[in-house]
Amino acid sequence: MNTYHIKNLEEYFQAYRESVTEPETFWGTIAEKNFSWHKKWNRVLSWDFNTPEVKWFEGAQLNITENCIDRHLSERADKTALLFEPNDPKEPAQHISYQQLHGQVNKMANVLKGQGVKKGDRVCIYLPMIPELAFAVLACARIGAIHSVVFAGFSATALSTRINDCDATIVLTADGSFRGNKIIDLKAIVDVALTHCSQVSCVLVAERTGNAIAMVPGRDLAMAPLLQKASSECVATVMEAEDPLFILYTSGSTGKPKGMVHSCAGYMVYSAHTFKNIFQYEEDDVYWCTADIGWITGHSYILYGPLANGATTIMFEGVPSYPDFGRFWEIVEKHKVNQFYTAPTAIRALAKENIEFVEKYDLSSLKVLGTVGEPINEEAWHWYDNVIGKKKSPIVDTWWQTETGGIMISPIPYCTPTKPTFATLPFLGIQPALMDENGNEIEGNQVEGRLCIKHPWPSIARSIWGDHERYRQTYFSAYPNHYFTGDGASRDAVGYYRITGRVDDVIIVSGHNLGTAPIEDAINEHSKVAESAIVGFPHDIKGNALFGYVTLKKEASEKEQTILRKEINELIADKIGPIAKLEIITFVPGLPKTRSGKIMRRILRKIAHKEVSNLGDTSTLLNPDIVNQIREIVGV
Ligand code: WT7
Numbered sequence: 120m121n122t123y124h125i126k127n128l129e130e131y132f133q134a135y136r137e138s139v140t141e142p143e144t145f146w147g148t149i150a151e152k153n154f155s156w157h158k159k160w161n162r163v164l165s166w167d168f169n170t171p172e173v174k175w176f177e178g179a180q181l182n183i184t185e186n187c188i189d190r191h192l193s194e195r196a197d198k199t200a201l202l203f204e205p206n207d208p209k210e211p212a213q214h215i216s217y218q219q220l221h222g223q224v225n226k227m228a229n230v231l232k233g234q235g236v237k238k239g240d241r242v243c244i245y246l247p248m249i250p251e252l253a254f255a256v257l258a259c260a261r262i263g264a265i266h267s268v269v270f271a272g273f274s275a276t277a278l279s280t281r282i283n284d285c286d287a288t289i290v291l292t293a294d295g296s297f298r299g300n301k302i303i304d305l306k307a308i309v310d311v312a313l314t315h316c317s318q319v320s321c322v323l324v325a326e327r328t329g330n331a332i333a334m335v336p337g338r339d340l341a342m343a344p345l346l347q348k349a350s351s352e353c354v355a356t357v358m359e360a361e362d363p364l365f366i367l368y369t370s371g372s373t374g375k376p377k378g379m380v381h382s383c384a385g386y387m388v389y390s391a392h393t394f395k396n397i398f399q400y401e402e403d404d405v406y407w408c409t410a411d412i413g414w415i416t417g418h419s420y421i422l423y424g425p426l427a428n429g430a431t432t433i434m435f436e437g438v439p440s441y442p443d444f445g446r447f448w449e450i451v452e453k454h455k456v457n458q459f460y461t462a463p464t465a466i467r468a469l470a471k472e473n474i475e476f477v478e479k480y481d482l483s484s485l486k487v488l489g490t491v492g493e494p495i496n497e498e499a500w501h502w503y504d505n506v507i508g509k510k511k512s513p514i515v516d517t518w519w520q521t522e523t524g525g526i527m528i529s530p531i532p533y534c535t536p537t538k539p540t541f542a543t544l545p546f547l548g549i550q551p552a553l554m555d556e557n558g559n560e561i562e563g564n565q566v567e568g569r570l571c572i573k574h575p576w577p578s579i580a581r582s583i584w585g586d587h588e589r590y591r592q593t594y595f596s597a598y599p600n601h602y603f604t605g606d607g608a609s610r611d612a613v614g615y616y617r618i619t620g621r622v623d624d625v626i627i628v629s630g631h632n633l634g635t636a637p638i639e640d641a642i643n644e645h646s647k648v649a650e651s652a653i654v655g656f657p658h659d660i661k662g663n664a665l666f667g668y669v670t671l672k673k674e675a676s677e678k679e680q681t682i683l684r685k686e687i688n689e690l691i692a693d694k695i696g697p698i699a700k701l702e703i704i705t706f707v708p709g710l711p712k713t714r715s716g717k718i719m720r721r722i723l724r725k726i727a728h729k730e731v732s733n734l735g736d737t738s739t740l741l742n743p744d745i746v747n748q749i750r751e752i753v754g755v
Contacts, residue, residue: 122547123153125396128534131544138548139574145548146175146577150388154427155190156181157357160384166575168602171595173575174361175385182355183364183387184224184261187426189355191217199431202405203250204450206297206437212454215250217429220257222351223250227258229349230342234289234321238263238356241366243287243319245269245278245309247296248436251325251342252412253422255291260364263356267366267378270413271296271303273696275311277376281368282316284378285584289321291342295328299441306332313338360384366584367415369521370625370634371593378584379521385577386419387427389525393546394424397515397529398487404457407433408489409447409465415521416491419578420460424525439465445476448507452480459507460489460517462630463499467660470502477506487532489515492630493662494618500539518542518618520604521632522594524578527551528616541615550574553610554598567609569622571601624720626655628663631698635720638665638701641694642687647671652710652718653701656727664702666727668749670709680706703727707752709745711737722746729755 122134122145138145143163151159161178191198196218203213215223236242242264246252252268259266269281282290290313296303306324310333313319324332325342334341358364364383368376400406406425410416412434425432433454439447447469451459469476488508495503495516504514513532519525527549528542535543545551553561553568561568579602583590597603607619621627624635635653642651649670658664667687675683688700711719725734726749737743 123149123392123395125531125534125547131531131534131547134547135545139550142548142574146388149392150176150179150384153391154181154186154388160360164575168575168595168600171591173579173581175382175575175577176360176388179360179384180357181360181384181387182261182263182358183383183423183427184257185355186387186391187257187423188217188221188224191429192221195429198429200426201250201253202431202433202454204433204435204437204454206299206441208442208446208449213250220254223254223346224257224261225351225353226346226349227251227254228261228353230323230345231258231264231289232262232353233345233349234323236262236264236289238358239363240264240289241267241285241287243267243269243278243282243285243290245271245273245290245292245305246325247271247293247303247305247327248411248434249293249296249325249327250434251291251293253434256365256412256418256422261353261355263358263362265363265366267368268413268418269368270411271305272411272413272698274693275308276694277696278308279312279315281376281378282312282319284368284376285366286318288318289323290319291323291325293325293327294332295330297328297436299438302328302330304330304332310335358383361581363581365418367418367521369415370632370637376637377586377589377593379580380582380584381524381578382581385579386524387423389576389578390419390424391427393525394420394430395428396531397517397526397546398458398460398489399532400425400428400430400458402429404486405431405433405454405484406458406460407435407450407454407456408460409435409439410460410462410491415524416460419525439469443476444469444472445479448477448480448482451482451485455484457484458487458489459485460491462492463490463495464493464629464660464662466490466495466499466503467662470499470506471660474506482507482509485512487515488512489517491517491519491526493627494620495540497539504539513537516540516542518606518616522580523576524580525576527572527576528618538611538615541611541617543615545616548574548576551608551616552601553608554601558598564610564612564614567607567619569598570604570606570608570616570618571598572604573601575602626653626663626665628655628658628665628698629661633665633695633699637695638667638691638699641691641699642667642669644694645683645687645690647673647675647683648687650710652720652723654720654724654727656703656724658702665699666723667701667704668707668710668723669704670707675706705749705753707745707749709742709748711743711745711749712741723749726750726753726755731755
């Protein structure tokens with residue numbers, strides 16, 4: 120059996136057994152047969168979830184870009200590697216072959232070197248979805264610099280926090296970015312961010328929108344002329360297996376984002392292997408993931424996973440609604456997309472639109488449909504299955520996280536029978552466990568609990584940048600010897616998993632992972648605000664939306680409240696980004712608190728959900744009266 124490419128359910132079960140009984144043999148074989156190494160490992164795995172420390176392929180040497188680019192040149196030099204589809208459908212798509220990608224990545228690598236970037240240095244990439252973003256990411260990997268991509272929808276404050284946390288000294292950006300019919304002035308956002316980042320000595324600016332920008336002499340340089348002059352040859356830096364490859368920030372339960380650190384060898388092996396199987400990619404397929412490279416989905420399943428398999432991967436600059444709601448389907452027809460991977464929030468938004476936006480296009484090329492980012496509701500699942508897949512393209516509901524680096528629980532299409540809203544079975548090597556409130560594993564089926572993973576997999580994040588203790592505390596302290604995901608899950612009669620959602624203070628809005636604490640911190644910075652608490656509540660399209668309970672220092676009139684609502688949302692957009700804006704802001708005289716001063720979010724959540732028939736035990740509250748007052752204001 121070729122365990123690199125699983126083709127039926129029996130093969131899956133057999134490979135799964137092997138992957139959990141002999142994980143080292145299993146992953147050692149996959150790594151050895153399917154990748155190119157400068158030096159083989161001394162040991163496949165060493166680990167201790169208490170320290171915590173995980174090392175895969177220790178002693179091995181490699182460069183991930185040689186695996187993603189160079190090794191394909193003998194057979195796939197002219198094959199399209201990156202297929203860039205611009206925001207404006209009238210602008211032609213760009214087919215960037217493996218040979219061209221090689222040249223462009225090397226040029227960018229030489230430009231970075233020319234600015235003094237060395238192995239281990241952190242490079243902040245704040246670019247829109249244009250080819251330069253892909254070149255920049257891979258160029259860092261080429262020379263062993265650690266990339267930290269910041270989603271170009273984040274605000275100046277969020278950007279500066281991330282630049283400073285990893286002490287990046289160089290930032291790559293663009294003049295602007297296209298979003299539908301709008302231009303976002305990216306360079307101006309960088310300029311504001313950098314007023315708080317004195318260590319940044321160089322900003323490389325790609326030209327995309329042509330809007331007027333200010334260039335700071337001695338700091339800012341136009342990227343294009345440097346690229347033009349640079350050599351298209353750059354020898355890849357030989358990396359140790361456990362050298363960091365990148366940092367990617369994710370929100371947590373405190374205001375400070377967590378810089379998840381991923382390392383070279385394990386990440387490469389796992390992102391590639393999951394890509395091959397979960398999308399059943401075949402040589403001439405065209406694969407499209409609609410995510411932004413600013414998220415882990417884009418890292419693993421637009422760039423590294425597909426390129427490691429020599430795939431053709433689409434990079435889409437625009438939005439699903441521009442020029443109209445048929446854009447995704449137009450692109451599927453135009454490029455004859457075979458695998459399509461998107462988020463439930465996009466599916467729900469498009470399902471609301473006129474069916475003609477779908478019916479106009481030929482979607483017969485589709486073979487696999489994927490979803491990721493949040494639980495998919497049954498209605499959206501069936502719409503995706505019927506209307507987009509015409510019931511012939513299996514849906515892979517892929518559960519994973521920034522921290523896991525790759526897909527953890529998912530059907531393998533054409534192997535695993537799918538079931539609406541179920542992520543189904545663990546991928547090879549993944550050992551899930553459901554835990555009860557007392558920290559014991561819940562055995563058997565038809566059970567529900569907190570989702571943990573019992574054994575390391577190759578692409579588990581190795582640390583939080585600069586704060587290993589926080590890494591231990593966040594993921595390895597709740598359940599000794601287990602990685603805790605922060606999610607709840609159930610297991611059905613046949614062992615299929617269904618992810619029920621976060622059990623911590625993270626709320627997923629339109630597929631974006633938002634911690635309540637940083638949003639509350641932002642609100643509390645308003646001079647008139649005393650305190651605030653954020654909860655999620657169900658929203659038709661976004662999955663969840665944010666409900667904010669805010670207490671003011673002084674009572675405010677209706678009119679003042681309207682202004683305050685606007686100011687609070689502006690503050691949030693400024694500190695975090697527009698994605699974190701509140702749907703509802705309710706001013707309340709106080710928040711329900713326990714005697715130890717903890718806000719009882721459970722009650723606030725129930726009120727926001729309009730589920731007040733059973734508010735549970737409120738006797739431990741310091742101020743039980745407040746609950747009725749809040750209910751009256753909210754009107755439930
Ligand atoms: C959280 C991780 C990993 C890519 C995008 C999000 C939720 C993710 C699913 C799914 C139900 C899902 C979880 C997880 N999530 N995929 N298929 N079904 N929930 O990455 O921003 O790190 O968020 O997204 O709650 O913990 P992320």
